[in-house]
Structure formats: structure tokens, C-alpha cells
Amino acid sequence: MEVLLGAGAPADRQGALGDTALILAASSRGGESIDLLLGHGADPNLGDRNRKRPLMWMVDTQLHRGFDTSANIAPLVRAGARVDADRAALMWAVRGVGTSFDARRPGGERRRRGRH
Template identity: 35%
Template sequence: MTSNSDKPASSQKPTFTPEQIEALYFDTARQGEIELLTEFIRAGMDINHQNHEGHTALILASYHNHTQAVQLLLDHGADPNILDNKGATALTGVAFKGYIPIAELLIKAGADVNAENNLKRTALMFAILFGRKDMIKLLLQSGANPHHEDGEGTTPIKLAESQGDIELIQLLKQQN
């Protein structure tokens, strides 16, 4: 009588717990590993599955600046408007990081440029806080509201005024 441990290692199939599979899926997105991410999609992984922080593969790939992974996920139906546990979308993360190509992909896929996080802050507000002028221009061109008030009554214009950026203040005030 032989046991499974007597079989050569090459004939034993590894088994993974659902938690391990989930962790690998999210690590794959975080690292932008296209081939493995494609295999997860082919195997039927829920493209919009959220981890314990509410992150999706799209949020993680976007935040870590993996344009090809973002495109792959969007092509397979990833929802750019899913909120994480803090109310942030994929666009929120790229707005403060300044990842223009990814922001363009997300917006083209229907990302809400005026989505609010749990503090009612928008991607535009984060772009202003982190001085991402090209991102600010893209968001404004895409319909971001420069008059939106967060939970503290602050607007994008007020944020720009607090930073003393005259050019940015004028840009924001030119918007309807």
C-alpha cells in the first residue's frame, strides 16, 4: 500500500485554500503580471471581487501604475466605479498619484469623475492636494466639478486658494 506522500512530487497537484487563491489574485494585479492575471480571468475569477479592504484587482493595478493590467481588466468587464472601504475608486488613487494614461483608460471605461469617498472628497480634490496639474486638467475636461463641497465644506477652489496657486485657482474658476 502506498500513500500519496510516496508519489513523485511532479504528480502531486498543489491545493490552495480560497484565501490563498484570493491573495495570489490580488498580488498578481498589484504587480501587473499580465499572463497570470489572464489565467485567473480564464479560470473564472470574479473580476470585481473585493478583498478585506474593499480593493478590486482594478483598484490595485491602477494604484500601482500597471496600464496593461488595467486595460486587460477593463476589457473583461471590471467596474471602474466600485468603492473600497474608504469610498475610493480606482480613479481616486490614480488622481493623487498622477497616472494620466490610467486615468484616461478609467474615464473612457465610464469612471465617475465626481465619485465621492467616505469624506465626500473627489478625485479632483486629491489631484489638487498633491499638485497634479495635468491630472487636474484631465479631470476638469472630463466633467469634474470644481464647486463640489466635501464633508467639511471645502471645495476644489478653496483647496487651490489655500495652496496659493494662482494659475490653478484661475483654471478652476473658469469651469462652469
């Protein structure tokens, strides 16, 4: 990949679904690839045809279930990835969390739906 980028391959070329190399790296937990692409000018805010951006792919808890992707999030944010764009990355981060936490309050009583 480094040879291709060094030879002038565009870091932001989009495929048929709008995916970029950075999106593919983010969706496959490719930390070194993310750093390399960002170093060659990849746009951290360029989304696919569904407007899902690299940061959203990186924090998708259902896609990365069981993996800690926090180290790969920082380079995207430092490169200017918008954390407030469209469907916020935070929403993707907590999307699968609701099924992994017990819905009980600290004292053991169950929470009622619709009440806090």
C-alpha cells in the same frame, strides 16, 4: 492574471479592505493590468471601504509623486469611471499640488491668504 480572468476569476472580488484588482492596479500604476481588468468587466466605480475608487487612486498625486499617470486615467474614464463621485477625483489630483507650487503671482508679489 489573464489566465485567471479567462478561467472565470471575478474581476470585482473585494478583499478585506474592499480593495479590488482594479484598485490595486490603479494604485500601482499598472496600465496593462487596468486595460485587462476593464476588458474583463471590472467596475471602474467600485470603491474600497473608504469609498476611494480606482480613478481616485490613479490621480492621487501623493501616491504617484514624480510619475505621469495621465495615460492610465483615460481608460478608466472611457470605461465609465465617475469623475464627480463622492470626493471628486479632481480633489485627489490636486491634493499634493499645493506644496509644489510657489505661492507667488506672476509679478513676484506674494499672495495673501484669504484673498484672490
